[in-house]
Amino acid sequence: MRVYFDSAATTQLAPEVITEMTKVMAEDYGNPSSIHADGRKVRSIVEEARKTCATAIGASIGEIFFTSGGTESNNMALKCAVRDLGVKRIITSTVEHHCVMHTVDRLEKEGVEVLRLEVNHIGQIDYDALESLLENSSTKTMVSLMHANNEIGTLLDIERVGLLCKAHGALFHSDTVQTVGHFPIDVSEMHIHFLSCGAHKFHGPKGVGFLYMNANAIVEPFIDGGAQERNMRAGTENVYGIVGQAVALRMAVDEMEERINHIKGIKQYMKDQLADTFEDIRFNCPGMDKGLYTVLNTNFPASSKNEMLLMHLDILGISASGGSACSSGADAGSHVIQAIKSDQDGRKSIRFSFSHYNTKEEVDYVVGKLKEILPELVKKNETVLEA
Numbered sequence: 001m002r003v004y005f006d007s008a009a010t011t012q013l014a015p016e017v018i019t020e021m022t023k024v025m026a027e028d029y030g031n032p033s034s035i036h037a038d039g040r041k042v043r044s045i046v047e048e049a050r051k052t053c054a055t056a057i058g059a060s061i062g063e064i065f066f067t068s069g070g071t072e073s074n075n076m077a078l079k080c081a082v083r084d085l086g087v088k089r090i091i092t093s094t095v096e097h098h099c100v101m102h103t104v105d106r107l108e109k110e111g112v113e114v115l116r117l118e119v120n121h122i123g124q125i126d127y128d129a130l131e132s133l134l135e136n137s138s139t140k141t142m143v144s145l146m147h148a149n150n151e152i153g154t155l156l157d158i159e160r161v162g163l164l165c166k167a168h169g170a171l172f173h174s175d176t177v178q179t180v181g182h183f184p185i186d187v188s189e190m191h192i193h194f195l196s197c198g199a200h201k202f203h204g205p206k207g208v209g210f211l212y213m214n215a216n217a218i219v220e221p222f223i224d225g226g227a228q229e230r231n232m233r234a235g236t237e238n239v240y241g242i243v244g245q246a247v248a249l250r251m252a253v254d255e256m257e258e259r260i261n262h263i264k265g266i267k268q269y270m271k272d273q274l275a276d277t278f279e280d281i282r283f284n285c286p287g288m289d290k291g292l293y294t295v296l297n298t299n300f301p302a303s304s305k306n307e308m309l310l311m312h313l314d315i316l317g318i319s320a321s322g323g324s325a326c327s328s329g330a331d332a333g334s335h336v337i338q339a340i341k342s343d344q345d346g347r348k349s350i351r352f353s354f355s356h357y358n359t360k361e362e363v364d365y366v367v368g369k370l371k372e373i374l375p376e377l378v379k380k381n382e383t384v385l386e387a
């Protein structure tokens with residue numbers, strides 16, 4: 001048996017997405033920039049997909065730019081805002097995904113002022129601190145804060161940050177890679193300039209995403225070349241990916257309520273099982289209703305097995321993660337876990353993350369295997385029951 005509890009790293013493709021993508025692969029091979037009928041057909045497929053993505057987040061069609069995924073979208077928003085919109089100061093946090101963190105680090109080396117908000121023990125920023133930073137400066141500022149943290153699931157009050165940015169004339173970018181397709185998002189009701197999406201987080205293909213760019217914050221081309229993506233990102237479109245992303249996003253929006261209920265049930269069940277089984281287990285994520293419902297970040301007490309815990313789980317058929325996918329292989333320690341000061345005194349954080357394909361039986365399997373790996377942490381009454 002293999003249990004995949006790592007959907008925050010990536011998700012499996014929905015069968016419907018595979019069907020639609022392979023159909024286009026087989027039948028629609030024209031270049032969308034060609035003016036003949038084969039090209040025009042594929043152009044209309046791409047534009048239909050753009051409409052689906054725009055509708056899913058309440059944007060206009062002209063505000064959606066297809067990219068290679070969340071990383072590129074975040075790079076594009078941050079770098080182009082500095083280059084083209086006069087941004088001289090970025091306010092971000094210490095727990096952003098590497099693709100935001102490292103982009104901001106680079107911009108800082110190039111002369112942009114960067115302010116990094118600290119977070120509390122559950123990964124939340126101090127909104128008053130953000131407001132006072134915005135109040136006390138006339139420098140053109142962009143706020144870049146992630147909607148949901150991919151490691152511990154903390155959610156940003158994105159509406160509140162949007163209003164603060166509006167009140168102080170700042171641009172607002174949010175890395176929404178973990179929330180597009182998982183939470184209702186309506187940019188028409190929000191004050192936001194840039195928002196990023198990666199299709200593989202909601203059962204779409206890898207290597208495709210989009211950047212929402214508000215019509216009032218349009219930048220210069222990010223990739224120079226042909227006129228694709230309205231001159232913004234040159235290169236023949238990833239047509240199959242774009243189609244797969246649209247199908248996956250439409251399904252995610254249509255089925256959102258059922259998926260949320262199912263996944264919340266799985267997460268609560270696992271949380272209860274773990275709390276009942278293990279002595280002094282803690283959870284890094286905020287309460288069920290406040291955080292990203294797909295993520296359960298657990299924190300185990302000190303044990304000699306801790307360092308190898310992920311490897312033991314893997315051998316027993318369980319995919320989980322120690323942090324973001326980039327660091328899970330090397331298990332180099334996570335900047336997010338460090339920021340919330342969670343892994344003190346030999347404790348160990350493991351992220352389990354779910355999709356609507358997961359089942360309670362899988363939870364039973366994982367908890368059973370954890371008991372085998374960590375018998376010394378199992379509550380006494382549990383051990384008696386087992387005997």
Ligand SMILES: Cc1ncc(COP(=O)(O)O)c(C=O)c1O
Pocket residue numbers: 008009068069070071072097099146148149150175177178197198199200207209324325
């Ligand atoms: C919050 C967050 N931002 C950005 C990314 C990067 O997205 P992509 O893998 O599509 O480049 C990820 C994926 O791990 C993520 O979780």
